[in-house]
Amino acid sequence: xxxxxxxxxxxxxxxxxxxxxxxxxxxxxxxxxxxxxxxxxxxxxxxxxxxxxxxxxxxxxxxxxxxxxxxxxxxxxxxxxxxxxxxxxxxxxxxxxxxxxxxxxxxxxxxxxxxxxxxxxxxxxxxxxxxxxxxxxxxxxxxxxxxxxxxxxxxxxxxxxxxxxxxxxxxxxxxxxxxxxxxxxxxxxxxxxxxxxxxxxxxxxxxxxxxxxxxxxxxxxxxxxxxxxxxxxxxxxxxxxxxxxxxxxxxxxxxxxxxxxxxxxxxxxxxxxxxxxxxxxxxxxxxxxxxxxxxxxxxxxxxxxxxxxxxxxxxxxxxxxxxxxxxxxxxxxxxxxxxxxxxxxxxxxxxxxxxxxxxxxxxxxxxxxxxxxxxxxxxxxxxxxxxxxxxxxxxxxxxxxxxxxxxxxxxxxxxxxxxxxxxxxxxxxxxxxxxxxxxxxxxxxxxxxxxxxxxxxxxxxxxxxxxxxxxxxxxxxxxxxxxxxxxxxxxxxxxxxxxxxxxxxxxxxxxxxxxxxxxxxxxxxxxxxxxxxxxxxxxxxxxxxxxxxxxxxxxxxxxxxxxxxxxxxxxxxxxxxxx
Numbered sequence: 001x002x003x004x005x006x007x008x009x010x011x012x013x014x015x016x017x018x019x020x021x022x023x024x025x026x027x028x029x030x031x032x033x034x035x036x037x038x039x040x041x042x043x044x045x046x047x048x049x050x051x052x053x054x055x056x057x058x059x060x061x062x063x064x065x066x067x068x069x070x071x072x073x074x075x076x077x078x079x080x081x082x083x084x085x086x087x088x089x090x091x092x093x094x095x096x097x098x099x100x101x102x103x104x105x106x107x108x109x110x111x112x113x114x115x116x117x118x119x120x121x122x123x124x125x126x127x128x129x130x131x132x133x134x135x136x137x138x139x140x141x142x143x144x145x146x147x148x149x150x151x152x153x154x155x156x157x158x159x160x161x162x163x164x165x166x167x168x169x170x171x172x173x174x175x176x177x178x179x180x181x182x183x184x185x186x187x188x189x190x191x192x193x194x195x196x197x198x199x200x201x202x203x204x205x206x207x208x209x210x211x212x213x214x215x216x217x218x219x220x221x222x223x224x225x226x227x228x229x230x231x232x233x234x235x236x237x238x239x240x241x242x243x244x245x246x247x248x249x250x251x252x253x254x255x256x257x258x259x260x261x262x263x264x265x266x267x268x269x270x271x272x273x274x275x276x277x278x279x280x281x282x283x284x285x286x287x288x289x290x291x292x293x294x295x296x297x298x299x300x301x302x303x304x305x306x307x308x309x310x311x312x313x314x315x316x317x318x319x320x321x322x323x324x325x326x327x328x329x330x331x332x333x334x335x336x337x338x339x340x341x342x343x344x345x346x347x348x349x350x351x352x353x354x355x356x357x358x359x360x361x362x363x364x365x366x367x368x369x370x371x372x373x374x375x376x377x378x379x380x381x382x383x384x385x386x387x388x389x390x391x392x393x394x395x396x397x398x399x400x401x402x403x404x405x406x407x408x409x410x411x412x413x414x415x416x417x418x419x420x421x422x423x424x425x426x427x428x429x430x431x432x433x434x435x436x437x438x439x440x441x442x443x444x445x446x447x448x449x450x451x452x453x454x455x456x457x458x459x460x461x462x463x464x465x466x467x468x469x470x471x472x473x474x475x476x477x478x479x480x481x482x483x484x485x486x487x488x489x490x491x492x493x494x495x496x497x498x499x500x501x502x503x504x505x506x507x508x509x510x511x512x513x514x515x516x517x518x519x520x521x522x523x524x525x526x527x528x529x530x531x532x533x534x535x536x537x538x539x540x541x542x543x544x545x546x547x548x549x550x551x552x553x554x555x556x557x558x559x560x561x562x563x564x565x566x567x568x569x570x571x572x573x574x575x576x577x578x579x
Contacts, residue, residue: 011048018051032076032084034064036092040201041210049218073127082454083136083221093117100198102147110160121171121261132180134454138220140184182220188212225440227279227377233338237359244285245281248292261367266300273305282319287311315342317350328503419474425575428469429460433481441500444540447532464488492525516563517574529556
């Protein structure tokens, strides 16, 4: 979590602090800000937000032409910024609609204004598309009121404003479907417009709104990876009442019993489950009444989408530990929700990285705020096929581990999986799932490096680049895309700069086979893996120790002949998607 940047002083402290502390050879990160007004404080706030999210890079924010938003978009697209914020105001769509600009323009008919706005929106759309194709673009729609001559009477909406907002909604629906575009709606309940600032400098916003707007833009352009799972308490959290005392039929979550907040929470969990978020539960209870309550037909959450459910009288932290083991993910990727402050503190002490969220059972407004917080932790633009496969793969993984524990020979067991690997080294890297996997995987991650879309494209589109995705299925089921490997070919070697694999695919020797298959397919003798230890990637360090050697530059060299001699090679069948 980044520190709040609420004032211009805070923003300047972040920007100037980075200038003083970063080395001269630090990575340069150039972002764009396109707007028709003087960018002033918004530029500073945005730079501070991006800098706080990219502390190792030297961030700069370039701006387009003043008063000419379409031309500004063209200019920023030509300079190749890494990401771009686009702020549209009514004056960009028709100068007569802006308070500062309208004084120099004669009043026009409604039809004339609507025609002008529609034409300008089409022009902006044509310039946003090529920009977003190469640079992640966050787009903000008008936040100011219309100029007095066109504003609706207080408490009413005029036909003109209805037509204008309809045109804007059509534009938003169209442009937000473009790859690379994120539509941003800043959360702010204070005054937005500063007439004095607008008159004096051409900057129309209050400092408070500029801060909130920059925070929303920064979050869209440099997002924090979403959490992967939620573990919930049951009594007085998922439902109202203590199921062990009153029985499964007497716990409630409906409006008539005053327990509507629990219905809303169940609906939220169902929404998360539908988007591939893992759900688990731990409760200090006997298992039987818990299972009876979860099997009730009026439960608003699909019981089969909650796994595992730990009902016992041990400490909550032990239940959390068992769930994390079943999911095979880190506590820092998980949110824990409970109504009991003591239980929250106990789990937090056992797992300092876990995100703790209190459930305010007796405070409906607090529950509403909590639900908004959860949406922030798990927000994502799209749901992939792999997201929907996640729970099934967790269940099958538990079955696999149980069967492996009973097998006498590990190599024979893996061979009997009938595993099938598909490597897509042509266009697979373009799928959103590829970059998402790079930026959220921690355990099998050779160096912990995170990439933005422009960096990722530079590898995939370069003449010497090699970027691929790996899909996997075996007799326990399909896992979908579970790995990404990217680097550059140099002579007879593959310099591996990024390599990640989902924890759902561990213990199947996929990593051995994929690397060998890639080297063989491209006629290469060795892979040179740019490994860097993190606090989470011990599993990949152990793998590289078994197959490679570290040279004098700290690069792990893995020879193809070493992989070919591995006892595990031959376990999986491999296809290439382009074959």
